[in-house]
Amino acid sequence: MHDPDQRPPADRRPTRRDVATEPYDHAAGGAGAIASVGRELWRHTGLVRGAKLLLQVNQADGFDCPGCAWPDPPADERTRFEFCENGAKAVAAEGTKRRVGPDFFAQWSVADLEAQSDHWLEAQGRLTHPMVRRPGATHYAPIAWDEAFALVGDALRDLDSPDEAVFYTSGRTSNEAAFLYQLFARQFGTNNLPDCSNMCHESSGRGLGWSIGVGKGTVGLEDFDRADAIFVIGQNPGTNHPRMLTTLERAAKRGCAIVSVNPMLEKGLVRFAHPQKPLAILGQSTPLCTLHLPVRINGDVALLKGLMKVVLEREAAAPGTVLDHDFIAEHTEGFEAFRSALEATPWAPLLEQSGLSREQIEQAADLYCRSEATIVCWAMGLTQHKNGVGNVREVVNLLLLRGNLGRPGAGACPVRGHSNVQGDRTVGIVERPKPAFLERLGARFDFTPPAEHGLDVVESIHALHDGRAKVFVGMGGNFVAATPDTDYTAEALRRARLTVQVSTRLNRSHLIGGDTMLILPCLGRTEEDVQAGAPQFVSVENSMSIVSQSRGRRPPASDQLRSEPAIVAGLAKATLGDRSTVDWDHLVADYDRVRDAIEAVVPGFDDYNARVRVPGGFLLPNGARDRVWRTAVGKARFSVNRLPEIDLAPGQYLMMTVRSHDQYNTTVYGLDDRYRGIYGARRVVMMDPADITAAGLDEGRVVDLVSHFRGEERVAPGFAVVAQSLPRGCVATYFPEANVLVPARHVADESNTPASKSVVVTLRPA
Numbered sequence: 001m002h003d004p005d006q007r008p009p010a011d012r013r014p015t016r017r018d019v020a021t022e023p024y025d026h027a028a029g030g031a032g033a034i035a036s037v038g039r040e041l042w043r044h045t046g047l048v049r050g051a052k053l054l055l056q057v058n059q060a061d062g063f064d065c066p067g068c069a070w071p072d073p074p075a076d077e078r079t080r081f082e083f084c085e086n087g088a089k090a091v092a093a094e095g096t097k098r099r100v101g102p103d104f105f106a107q108w109s110v111a112d113l114e115a116q117s118d119h120w121l122e123a124q125g126r127l128t129h130p131m132v133r134r135p136g137a138t139h140y141a142p143i144a145w146d147e148a149f150a151l152v153g154d155a156l157r158d159l160d161s162p163d164e165a166v167f168y169t170s171g172r173t174s175n176e177a178a179f180l181y182q183l184f185a186r187q188f189g190t191n192n193l194p195d196c197s198n199m200c201h202e203s204s205g206r207g208l209g210w211s212i213g214v215g216k217g218t219v220g221l222e223d224f225d226r227a228d229a230i231f232v233i234g235q236n237p238g239t240n241h242p243r244m245l246t247t248l249e250r251a252a253k254r255g256c257a258i259v260s261v262n263p264m265l266e267k268g269l270v271r272f273a274h275p276q277k278p279l280a281i282l283g284q285s286t287p288l289c290t291l292h293l294p295v296r297i298n299g300d301v302a303l304l305k306g307l308m309k310v311v312l313e314r315e316a317a318a319p320g321t322v323l324d325h326d327f328i329a330e331h332t333e334g335f336e337a338f339r340s341a342l343e344a345t346p347w348a349p350l351l352e353q354s355g356l357s358r359e360q361i362e363q364a365a366d367l368y369c370r371s372e373a374t375i376v377c378w379a380m381g382l383t384q385h386k387n388g389v390g391n392v393r394e395v396v397n398l399l400l401l402r403g404n405l406g407r408p409g410a411g412a413c414p415v416r417g418h419s420n421v422q423g424d425r426t427v428g429i430v431e432r433p434k435p436a437f438l439e440r441l442g443a444r445f446d447f448t449p450p451a452e453h454g455l456d457v458v459e460s461i462h463a464l465h466d467g468r469a470k471v472f473v474g475m476g477g478n479f480v481a482a483t484p485d486t487d488y489t490a491e492a493l494r495r496a497r498l499t500v501q502v503s504t505r506l507n508r509s510h511l512i513g514g515d516t517m518l519i520l521p522c523l524g525r526t527e528e529d530v531q532a533g534a535p536q537f538v539s540v541e542n543s544m545s546i547v548s549q550s551r552g553r554r555p556p557a558s559d560q561l562r563s564e565p566a567i568v569a570g571l572a573k574a575t576l577g578d579r580s581t582v583d584w585d586h587l588v589a590d591y592d593r594v595r596d597a598i599e600a601v602v603p604g605f606d607d608y609n610a611r612v613r614v615p616g617g618f619l620l621p622n623g624a625r626d627r628v629w630r631t632a633v634g635k636a637r638f639s640v641n642r643l644p645e646i647d648l649a650p651g652q653y654l655m656m657t658v659r660s661h662d663q664y665n666t667t668v669y670g671l672d673d674r675y676r677g678i679y680g681a682r683r684v685v686m687m688d689p690a691d692i693t694a695a696g697l698d699e700g701r702v703v704d705l706v707s708h709f710r711g712e713e714r715v716a717p718g719f720a721v722v723a724q725s726l727p728r729g730c731v732a733t734y735f736p737e738a739n740v741l742v743p744a745r746h747v748a749d750e751s752n753t754p755a756s757k758s759v760v761v762t763l764r765p766a
């Protein structure tokens, strides 16, 4: 499972590795970004073709960037260049000229492919034909679409119960495909619909749902133009949401305070030069960050509690001037219990656990108290901890104190990952569906959907491992590489009878699977989708609940490719046959019909087909934005969250797994991490220079990483030590190389999200 490019040979294990490190002292973005895009386009698409493709990104009549879920500016404010360096890499990868077809699979056995690195696999190009690896075969062989569908249908019908099948979704799937996919799974009879959200913002959904009655953010892009303070907690926008930097830059220029809470001083938040503005290339950059708080890993609850203690102290010193008493009285519940718990919390553990001084926390509190409108943004640094849901609830506590919800310039902003991960949930990709949703789905299609809750990602892994699940279908994504506990998960997938991957490019999940493995190649976002002779478009929902259309215009990578909706229809027909109350062919022949069905089932999609055609799309309703609280108590709720227990024995470190600047999740574009100044290697462990010295190590030294969980040990061999400014006791590695160290049972309370940002490790000399 390890990247063999970088794995030390077992017999001759080096003790040092050359990793070039060089401090990156330029602004983020700027000329460095342009050079990097140029290289990626050249490699995959050729410059002219690539440039044409980029002009269509995020245009009202083009396709939605397959990169992140950061919203686009209103249609009339878009420039010709609404893409970022990393979105450009994602587009280039999809538009690659390279092809992985039957010849390729005849040449390469599955075992040979397994020995290649993830980076190499993805770089081979686009999948062109349906392929099957039959039981016992060494190679994949071509298979006709109808035969492939029949194979899946037979396997599914053969199961003792529909709950023995698992239907995974990654967040690039369009609303239309996702809706059909969940309809298929539920007509088949299961709610086993795990998705990448389970590993991503599930903690946000749970925390926000409990606290404010909606599991989504409450701000729009326009709020960033009115905020006085923006907190960015546990997020690295310079790399993962580069277009957000443009928004932050605008805010910083008009004097908005920007506070970064992050163990690392992420480059993108320090200085930013807009890569599409010539002046920026000449070196004029905006200082973005007003205050950086280098919190210890998982020290956020402690920090937020400290910050709120200061807010309460300021209120006590000048009553009536700090808290929004009217808001608290009218809109919230639980304030007194929250206040007394906080007052009873001593400072010492808060300072100890956050790793910050009281002065640092007071500085942040000053900015918060002075701001009349505050937005808090966050991402994986808050969600992927045992107390991920608690982290999110503490963020809401902070916002509630000064009424920072449901008014201009203020609110909660969980910044989503995949470009349609939010939309997939909205249209029904959820393993714990609400009864009202099932009722409307059943009524629209005249059947009784299963009511029992299904399996999430981690539960699916265990079920496959135990034999409770036997068939795995992946609608996009790279399950084996993205999930925790790589060896355990790989074994789980190998125990399946059948694993099916609907994919655009080759990845590890095509090589590690069940007795029979099937690859169903699909169209990408950028490609023209024609059904029944007519071109179609799909729709997606961004991080701020705006639904808009996405239309690909390029000729497909192969004439064999089918669209995701068409593939779902094929699978459904072959599986359900006459049992189905859905006319799949009719539905999929015109995506307007799918959208009509979504409108009938999901609230907020009124006039879907008309409104999605308006440039810029439409906003879905969101109670909390209008101060309508759909919580169990009808109000927004203060919560009391325990301080996490972080017990590190001597020699142990808390490890976070993060993304480099040169990857999209499990897709590794290259081996450099420009803003962090790390070049040419990904099997590295980032440590503070003081920790390196204290441990008797030096830069370049190769160590094995050992994780510790409930007496179990997991080992990842051969990581080179690199220096990076971090709080003492905190280290960082890259996802997915380090996933082998993340125990599948080390998950967040309530959301069951793998706690991949707080893994206890020791370093062993290699």
Ligand SMILES: Nc1nc2c(c(=O)[nH]1)N[C@H]1C(S)=C(S)[C@@H](COP(=O)(O)OP(=O)(O)OC[C@H]3O[C@@H](n4cnc5c(=O)[nH]c(N)nc54)[C@H](O)[C@@H]3O)O[C@H]1N2
Pocket (backbone or CB within 6 Å): 067, 068, 069, 086, 087, 200, 233, 234, 235, 236, 237, 239, 240, 241, 261, 262, 263, 264, 266, 295, 296, 297, 298, 299, 300, 379, 380, 381, 382, 416, 417, 418, 656, 657, 658, 659, 660, 661, 663, 664, 665, 666, 757
């Ligand atoms: N180019 C590119 N864009 C992407 C992706 C990609 O891989 N590449 N992935 C997409 C997806 S699916 C997602 S979910 C998002 C992910 O976006 P991010 O959440 O920004 O991604 P990570 O690299 O996981 O970064 C987490 C950040 O949290 C910090 N952090 C870690 N632990 C803690 C902690 O305990 N407390 C605090 N305060 N901070 C902490 C890390 O230092 C890091 O800066 O990006 C999306 N966009």
Ligand SMILES: Nc1nc2c(c(=O)[nH]1)N[C@H]1C(S)=C(S)[C@@H](COP(=O)(O)OP(=O)(O)OC[C@H]3O[C@@H](n4cnc5c(=O)[nH]c(N)nc54)[C@H](O)[C@@H]3O)O[C@H]1N2
Pocket (backbone or CB within 6 Å): 122, 169, 170, 171, 172, 173, 196, 197, 199, 200, 201, 380, 384, 417, 418, 475, 476, 477, 478, 479, 482, 483, 484, 502, 503, 504, 505, 506, 507, 522, 523, 524, 525, 564, 657, 658, 659, 664, 665, 666, 667, 735, 736, 738, 739, 742, 756
């Ligand atoms: N240790 C650790 N683990 C993590 C994380 C972490 O921070 N640390 N982050 C987690 C997070 S936030 C997430 S979201 C998950 C991501 O988990 P996934 O979504 O499962 O993984 P990706 O790497 O985004 O999936 C990439 C694959 O999707 C396929 N693909 C690309 N475009 C399309 C398309 O248009 N259609 C279809 N059908 N397929 C397509 C390609 O074949 C590509 O190989 O990983 C999680 N795992």
Ligand SMILES: [Mo]
Pocket (backbone or CB within 6 Å): 196, 199, 200, 201, 416, 417, 418
């Ligand atoms: Mo994600």
